[in-house]
Amino acid sequence: DGGITQSPKYLFRKEGQNVTLSCEQNLNHDAMYWYRQDPGQGLRLIYYSQIVNDFQKGDIAEGYSVSREKKESFPLTVTSAQKNPTAFYLCASSIVRTENQPQHFGDGTRLSIL
Amino acid sequence: GNSVTQMEGPVTLSEEAFLTINCTYTATGYPSLFWYVQYPGEGLQLLLKATKADDKGSNKGFEATYRKETTSFHLEKGSVQVSDSAVYFCALNEAGNNRKLIWGLGTSLAVNP
Numbered sequence: 001d002g003g004i005t006q007s008p009k010y011l012f013r014k015e016g017q018n019v020t021l022s023c024e025q026n027l028n029h030d031a032m033y034w035y036r037q038d039p040g041q042g043l044r045l046i047y048y049s050q051i052v053n054d055f056q057k058g059d060i061a062e063g064y065s066v067s068r069e070k071k072e073s074f075p076l077t078v079t080s081a082q083k084n085p086t087a088f089y090l091c092a093s094s095i096v097r098t099e100n101q102p103q104h105f106g107d108g109t110r111l112s113i114l
Numbered sequence: 115g116n117s118v119t120q121m122e123g124p125v126t127l128s129e130e131a132f133l134t135i136n137c138t139y140t141a142t143g144y145p146s147l148f149w150y151v152q153y154p155g156e157g158l159q160l161l162l163k164a165t166k167a168d169d170k171g172s173n174k175g176f177e178a179t180y181r182k183e184t185t186s187f188h189l190e191k192g193s194v195q196v197s198d199s200a201v202y203f204c205a206l207n208e209a210g211n212n213r214k215l216i217w218g219l220g221t222s223l224a225v226n227p
Contacts, residue, residue, distance in 0.1 A: 042203065042219040058214075090157055100146040100165040100207060103215060105157035
């Protein structure tokens, strides 16, 4: 079955540490997205990429970095500059060639501070 | 700018009750509209969508009609089940090449047996 795989499901970060969240998709989608979800705040876009080797900042990119070296993969690094990283992180992908296409989501990674 | 406003939750219903979750939007042009559902501890799943005025999206007993005159896309279900307990998100896709979704804050639904 095609889908989006996020790993790990739970992740703990120490002070001053960078951590990387994995997102892999086998849907052959061009676009991939990273969202942060906090209680009562809905989804906020961190970064998105519509093509390999290109990505754009979303609404809350500070303290995060991404890469898009392969179509299937869009890892997110939470750097030590992100002072409040505790949240639920969701990766999504979508077709770009045609309009009105929905985004497909992974099951998320929950990041906590030690 | 474009925005989506959902009714605040939590919404608590008894099994077999009628459900309405309101969603209104502000957008230029003709956006596509979506409802997503998030079950506890999981990612989001597309529930239904509508791409033009007067379209009705439907899935699993849920329905929503794209009303351009009232800029609304309210989610309805005639008889909810305990398994419908989840958070529901309304979203719009801006017309054009920008593929970003604009999200509502989500409405939590709890259905009691």
